[in-house]
Amino acid sequence: MQKKRAKTARRSLCPLNASVEMLGDRWSLLILRDMMLRGSRTYKEFLEASLEGIATNILADRLQRLERNGIISAKPDAHDGRKTIYTLTPKGIDLAPALTEMVLWAAKHERVGNQPLIRQMRNNKEGFIAKVVQRLRAAK
């Protein structure tokens, strides 16, 4: 129901608008980065992995929003029912190329860290994306 409501409330039918309505907020993209590249899967891991110091209320809100938009899924940990495990859905995994292009763009124009990652992406962009996608699919 949430999904339907979100859809009908869109400000336009433009596909880029659909993307930015789902992702156009810095924290959502940083959470997806932590899932894709660092394998963060729990609330605690997101908080601890966050280089940018995400606030707890923002993290909780963005996880809900990403789930509502079908980008991540949440289920109880099989070993500890009080913990929730978040994984990327196929729709979320499909964001790997967009995130890769954003990293490459910043790496070209700004002074940034994580040069080994950037080298991998530059040397073989398609191969890098394929490897990330394969790892994420296997992790489900």
Next chain:
Amino acid sequence: MQKKRAKTARRSLCPLNASVEMLGDRWSLLILRDMMLRGSRTYKEFLEASLEGIATNILADRLQRLERNGIISAKPDAHDGRKTIYTLTPKGIDLAPALTEMVLWAAKHERVGNQPLIRQMRNNKEGFIAKVVQRLRAAK
């Protein structure tokens, strides 16, 4: 100076974080879309082209921010000095692949419009990006 201040204030050195600090706001990306795909160049054109109904104060703020981040440049119209003409810098033009991936992602997973555009991107992504880049460079 603004550029330097923005850089030193970053929350992390992560390249994706650099991107989202510059772009992680829906309106900035929609302004860039209107420049890339519709050739909008003036404040008035941005307001009139905006499918999503951008507010005047937000438009003014985002244009300033994009300029401060070196993504667009502003200069007086040669024919009418009271008008400002905005164009994408080389750094802004380099966003074409990231925006294309975001469009393709939404087109795959959401019900969106502008199918002719999406077909062009799908049929030949690299060719589509190259054509957009070429047009934008020629427009400077």
